[in-house]
Amino acid sequence: MPQQLIYTSAQRGLVAGRSGHCTVARSAAMREALMLQLEKLSYYQHLSLSGGQERQICSCRVLDIRGSRFHVLSRIQDAGLDFTNRTNFLAHHLVFTPEEIRQFSSPPVILRSWSGWVKIWNQEPQMLENEDWSGLTNISGVVSVPATTWQQVTGDAVNGYGLLDSRSGSAFRVDNLAEDQILALFAESLELLELRDPRRDFRVTAWQYTFTTSMQEQDNPADFRWRCLHSDNPASNRFAGPDCRLLSDIRASRVTSEEKMFAHSGRQAPHFVIQPQNIRITDGQPARLYAKAEGVPSPSYQWFTVDKAGNGHPIANGTDAEMVLPKPPVGVSRYVVRTSNSQGDVTSEVATLSVESKLRLETKTNIPAKDPSPIRVKPKIDYGREFESINSKYVQSVEAEKGRFAWGWLILGTIIVAALTLGIYSLPKYFRKNSLAPPAPVASVTKVTGQLVATEAAMPPKNQSLNPKPSITVSSNASVETTNTHKDSQPSDGFDLLPPGWTRMIVGSVTNYRAELIEVKPPFVFDLTSAASGVFTNNDNVLFVCRTNLGIEFRANLVNLIKYTTSSPQSRNGIMLRVSQKPDSTFLFIGASSQKIFVCRRDGKGAFASQDVVDIPKDTAIGMIYFKFDQENGKSTAAYSFDSAQWVAFPKLTIPVDGNTLVGFAQSSGSITEIIKARMVDVSPTKEP
Numbered sequence: 001m002p003q004q005l006i007y008t009s010a011q012r013g014l015v016a017g018r019s020g021h022c023t024v025a026r027s028a029a030m031r032e033a034l035m036l037q038l039e040k041l042s043y044y045q046h047l048s049l050s051g052g053q054e055r056q057i058c059s060c061r062v063l064d065i066r067g068s069r070f071h072v073l074s075r076i077q078d079a080g081l082d083f084t085n086r087t088n089f090l091a092h093h094l095v096f097t098p099e100e101i102r103q104f105s106s107p108p109v110i111l112r113s114w115s116g117w118v119k120i121w122n123q124e125p126q127m128l129e130n131e132d133w134s135g136l137t138n139i140s141g142v143v144s145v146p147a148t149t150w151q152q153v154t155g156d157a158v159n160g161y162g163l164l165d166s167r168s169g170s171a172f173r174v175d176n177l178a179e180d181q182i183l184a185l186f187a188e189s190l191e192l193l194e195l196r197d198p199r200r201d202f203r204v205t206a207w208q209y210t211f212t213t214s215m216q217e218q219d220n221p222a223d224f225r226w227r228c229l230h231s232d233n234p235a236s237n238r239f240a241g242p243d244c245r246l247l248s249d250i251r252a253s254r255v256t257s258e259e260k261m262f263a264h265s266g267r268q269a270p271h272f273v274i275q276p277q278n279i280r281i282t283d284g285q286p287a288r289l290y291a292k293a294e295g296v297p298s299p300s301y302q303w304f305t306v307d308k309a310g311n312g313h314p315i316a317n318g319t320d321a322e323m324v325l326p327k328p329p330v331g332v333s334r335y336v337v338r339t340s341n342s343q344g345d346v347t348s349e350v351a352t353l354s355v356e357s358k359l360r361l362e363t364k365t366n367i368p369a370k371d372p373s374p375i376r377v378k379p380k381i382d383y384g385r386e387f388e389s390i391n392s393k394y395v396q397s398v399e400a401e402k403g404r405f406a407w408g409w410l411i412l413g414t415i416i417v418a419a420l421t422l423g424i425y426s427l428p429k430y431f432r433k434n435s436l437a438p439p440a441p442v443a444s445v446t447k448v449t450g451q452l453v454a455t456e457a458a459m460p461p462k463n464q465s466l467n468p469k470p471s472i473t474v475s476s477n478a479s480v481e482t483t484n485t486h487k488d489s490q491p492s493d494g495f496d497l498l499p500p501g502w503t504r505m506i507v508g509s510v511t512n513y514r515a516e517l518i519e520v521k522p523p524f525v526f527d528l529t530s531a532a533s534g535v536f537t538n539n540d541n542v543l544f545v546c547r548t549n550l551g552i553e554f555r556a557n558l559v560n561l562i563k564y565t566t567s568s569p570q571s572r573n574g575i576m577l578r579v580s581q582k583p584d585s586t587f588l589f590i591g592a593s594s595q596k597i598f599v600c601r602r603d604g605k606g607a608f609a610s611q612d613v614v615d616i617p618k619d620t621a622i623g624m625i626y627f628k629f630d631q632e633n634g635k636s637t638a639a640y641s642f643d644s645a646q647w648v649a650f651p652k653l654t655i656p657v658d659g660n661t662l663v664g665f666a667q668s669s670g671s672i673t674e675i676i677k678a679r680m681v682d683v684s685p686t687k688e689p
Contacts, residue, residue: 042091052232054078059212060107071096106206108186145266147188157263162250163189172247174228269343270295276351277671287325293339306334501547508541508583529677534668537608539583546664552631559679570670573678590638601653
């Protein structure tokens with residue numbers, strides 16, 4: 001435990017006391033050297049003799065004695081006059097080793113709150129044994145955030161960070177502050193270190209910030225990082241530098257949103273705002289599990305696999321909000337994530353990962369696998385010419401028949417002509433229907449080890465439209481695959497009805513996607529539906545309905561969040577500029593969930609960046625949100641508006657724009673299983689290059 005020493009000028013001696021378990025002075029020689037050094041620090045300047053004010057002085061120093069380091073807290077005060085009318089003072093020192101400081105509060109808290117400080121000493125010099133240190137232990141839980149004193153003195157609690165930003169050896173005038181206020185300001189700033197200490201051990205770091213509440217002429221300025229000056233002390237003019245200012249005038253120059261919340265609200269236990277979702281993928285695809293927790297300080301993450309017995313096993317690299325499993329095992333596995341900070345920890349709900357095996361189909365063929373002879377493609381039959389030839393011969397036969405019976409009886413001839421006429425109009429429906437447009441063949445295409453074979457064409461069925469365009473799918477797989485060219489074999493997802501120039505891109509993993517074109521003339525109105533987990537640092541999973549970027553401005557509206565949009569806090573509906581379909585492609589995105597505006601970007605080097613979200617006003621939820629991309633100097637910038645008049649842009653998040661850029665609507669639900677719908681309107685281009 002700490003060692004304490006009391007020095008009184010009236011007794012002309014030392015009174016030293018220590019706990020029976022003290023580890024400070026391990027030898028008599030070290031103890032004697034330490035006490036000698038503390039006696040040198042025991043001085044007090046009586047300002048009342050020169051018209052000044054007597055005040056208590058509190059200080060924190062770091063001493064190096066014979067290669068050992070000690071942290072010394074001193075409290076020195078006036079003790080009146082002795083029986084000979086000489087001035088008297090009392091100096092009380094607490095000495096800590098570096099191994100002890102972590103278990104106690106910061107120095108200003110001890111100087112301000114410990115009940116063991118001696119105010120009167122009338123005993124003979126003696127060694128104090130078996131001291132009760134419970135008072136120090138009891139105040140180890142004292143909390144100095146929120147920074148209420150900084151709020152009271154300066155008007156903003158975040159100014160406590162300004163003291164941490166000041167250079168070492170700064171001098172501050174404190175005539176307008178009481179000693180208790182000075183110690184409170186120091187204590188609050190040192191506790192704010194928790195978010196800035198690079199070693200993440202702010203309790204130890206706080207003991208390196210040495211200070212005194214009032215400089216004296218005998219003081220060595222190198223002993224203190226923070227030096228407080230009173231104008232009635234002669235030392236004030238000696239130690240005041242050109243940058244000396246009022247302690248109450250300190251302001252913070254840079255703070256993050258987390259630091260601001262910490263200063264104003266203090267610590268907050270972590271809690272999940274996004275729970276990990278169940279996902280289903282196919283073997284060979286990477287799995288992405290994502291969760292988000294909030295708390296102050298920002299919580300850390302640890303992912304676990306959960307076995308059948310309910311036991312969690314930590315995953316080595318699962319220490320971020322998003323965990324990527326490149327090759328998850330086939331079958332069903334379970335995962336949870338634990339988030340924690342200095343205020344506690346909390347475990348998420350269990351998320352299930354289902355990995356299905358790939359479907360492998362084998363198609364039989366009569367073509368020998370090792371036939372060295374070349375494959376010949378049978379020529380296409382020209383049904384138009386065949387039909388013209390048949391029709392011509394038929395007409396000639398009818399004319400000849402009429403000539404042979406022309407000399408017969410008139411009545412019989414009339415009957416024959418009527419019969420022939422009736423025969424012409426009762427020809428098979430096939431010939432009458434195709435007299436103007438000959439039928440086109442429908443090809444059945446078989447792929448064998450990279451070669452294509454077109455089998456003999458067949459006539460289309462009666463209910464099939466004429467001249468269908470054959471659809472051929474060629475796979476790099478060497479197995480035999482047969483592709484039916486009938487387009488109506490599967491139901492349409494609506495993307496075949498997109499306006500000219502528009503196309504659909506599936507970026508990453510997207511399910512349940514569908515499009516409906518509400519307005520077929522500009523401005524085009526789209527209803528898009530899908531389920532996808534969204535954009536992350538490395539890869540994207542979004543539905544992207546796009547076209548080539550032709551103008552220098554693309555503008556679009558997200559319509560009526562209540563009536564037309566099915567959304568959630570994790571969803572994103574907005575506009576995107578994108579270079580390619582690759583999941584790690586360069587892109588710029590601005591969009592909205594049901595509550596906030598989001599903007600993010602991945603540049604050409606793969607660096608991902610985003611800006612703070614913006615809350616959507618409640619009255620906007622029944623109207624429109626306006627988005628646009630502006631192009632200037634070869635770069636594109638995103639912006640949003642709630643009234644189409646006042647735009648808010650994000651000039652720090654841009655991407656280069658060239659002829660290969662695609663622009664359009666991007667949609668994700670935040671989960672591969674949650675389906676959302678949004679109505680979007682393309683009202684561009686409003687400017688041309």
